[in-house]
Amino acid sequence: MTLSEFKFIVAVARERNFRRAAEKCFVSQPALSLAVKKLEEELGVTLFERGHKDVTMTPIGEQIVAQAMRALEEADRVKEIARMGNNQLAGPFKLGVIYSTGPYLLPEIIPALRKLAPEMPLEVEENLTANLETQLRNRVIDAAIIALPFDVPGVHCEPLYDESFVVAVPDIHPWAERKLIHAEELASEKVLLLNSGHCFSTQVVLACPELSKSGEVLQGNSLETIRNMVASNLGITVLPCSAAVERYQNPLIRMIPFAEPVPLRRMALAWRKGYAREQAIECLLQAIRALKSPCLQSIIAAA
Missing domain, CATH: 3.40.190.10 (Periplasmic binding protein-like II)
Known part of the structure; x- marks a missing residue:
């Protein structure tokens, strides 16, 4: 077993593809495939199930790859210690x-x-x-x-x-001159949120539960994309406070605080x-x- 072989199987596990794994490791695909096969023969187990479209780990393969990750980290740590000496604030x-x-x-x-x-x-x-x-x-x-x-x-x-949330609306929206917005009011609007999987969207819905019952929700790929959609008058959105400070503000958008209790x-x-x-x-x-x-x-x- 070598560290190079460990790097190869970790790359295959992450990429689920031998060609892409070889590219990540800067070796040819035949060389990587041969090294993986050699390691499997040495260990006497099959690490990967080879399919037509992708590669999946066997149950024992998952355990060995996890251990290989730890071994690689420890090997990197040896180099890191040698390079940094006692300085923990040196190195990426x-x-x-x-x-x-x-x-x-x-x-x-x-x-x-x-x-x-x-x-x-x-x-x-x-x-x-x-x-x-x-x-x-x-x-x-x-x-x-x-x-x-x-x-x-x-x-x-x-x-x-703790970071509070704010409401962002187009400057021509009826709410544009409002001083405060109550969370339950969002259910009457077209609200733009991040795609499912983003914890921020989940937090907004938890803070404004009426959205999941009667609100019209559209999804975007990033907060900046959503901000631009609000500026174009497609709907309104909820932003974390840090995304609503002066340096990020758009003249076509108005930022309005929530009334108490403020979602955060x-x-x-x-x-x-x-x-x-x-x-x-x-x-x-x-x-x-x-x-x-x-x-x-x-x-x-x-x-």
Whole structure:
């Protein structure tokens, strides 16, 4: 068994295709296929079921690939230790973040991280919560910024802040001059939300339950796409407060606060228990909690 063979089977497991896995590993497909076959023969088990369209792992293959991921991480850790010495703030940090937070929070925290840890650049993975959970458990990412609840065995969650929601309407909408909107009123409107699978959409529906009963809901691929659809007068939407601050506002859209009780979400940083770079986690927490954005004042209270 070699680390190269481990890299090959992990790539096949992720890509579910030998050709794409070979491209990811920068080797020819015959070379990768031969290496995988050699490892299967050495272990005396079949790791993958080869189909016409894709490749799936056998039950024993899933266990071996999971162990191979851990072995590769430990091997990388050896290199990391040698490179960094005792400096946990040197070397890239792989941060996962949900789609509805990344574009708005990252521009705020990266300048702070550049000062706190100039040798620790962020490798950012934007994804759905379910995918970030898998990547976190499989050690693909170091930590993730997600919305609670996020109850995953072996993962620690540190609450960061509560973020309120706001209503966005076209400037020609009858509500454009309103001061407050009650959550139940959304059921009478055409509401644009992210596609199913995005936790933010689920949170909006939970906060405005009438939407699931009588509201007309259309879906978009990103909050910025939805924002543009609102500007074109297709409907209204609900945005997290961080997406509604001045730098992101459109003159064709009006932002209106919710009446009490204001819908909100609690954001948190999640990382594996026992993760070796504790100082990197503390540095990231410090950068987020030090933000002075008016929209995220509750960070300080949550700290």
